[in-house]
Amino acid sequence: MTAHIPVLYADPWLLAVHKPAGLLSQPGLGPDLADSLIIRIHERWPEARLVHRLDQATSGLLLLALDSLTHRELSRAFAERRVRKTYLARVKGSPTRRGGRIDVPLARIGTRPPRYGPVPVAEGGKPALTRWRLLESGSTTGAAESLLLLAPHTGRSHQLRVHLALLGHPIVGDAIYGQVDPGGLRLHATGLCLRHPHTGEPLRLRCPPHWRSAPPTP
Secondary structure, eight states, rough: OOOOBOEEEEEEEEEEEEEEETTOOOOOSSSOOOOOOOOHTTTOOOEEEEHHHHHHHHOEEEEEEESSHHHHHHHHHTTTTTTEEEEEEEESOOOOEEEEEOOOOOOEEEEETTTTOOGGGGGGBBBBEEEEEEEEEOOTTTTSSEEEEEEESSTTTTTTHHHHHHHHOBBBTTTTTTOOOOOOOOOOEEEEEOOHHHHHHTEEEEOOEEEEEEEOOO
16 A cells, blocks of 8 residues: 555556545646645656546546556557446436446536536537446335446546436436535446556456445456
């Protein structure tokens, strides 16, 4: 553990860590936004570089490279969508279907805070595709909430949050697209599947959220 950042996997080329909710992936502007995951990781691995990012309110798996070649190869794998990402989300209500896909292009539609919404590609929207599967319905959780497994095919800003709000089931604790909750946003990056950039072996990383004992196998 590095400054309260659990390290889930480490080898000579890369790291996988558990980012807590509420912590920035990288520093923002101003002294109030100086603390971040990468700053804490640099205390032990000063050469580490973020390969991708999570929103401040989102918790879960983050991948970091320990040299420039690994960073380039991992960044290419993400850009070419050769990395399978899975998330867990606790949402409001109970979907009537067991799963599906949300294929709605998105673009920024507001600022302070940044807000995204459906915008046709012809008007500047970027393609965004999310697949989802119902794991637990409100009838099994004892509340008007459900647990979903999410697999984003694209990685647009706020994609999962907007898509689930459009589905009619905003994520619990989503202050922008739903309602504030004292427990915070219930969105967690739970899995990454990829080929190791140097060994070529399958790399399957898992990270359960604090609000669920163990994630399902995607």
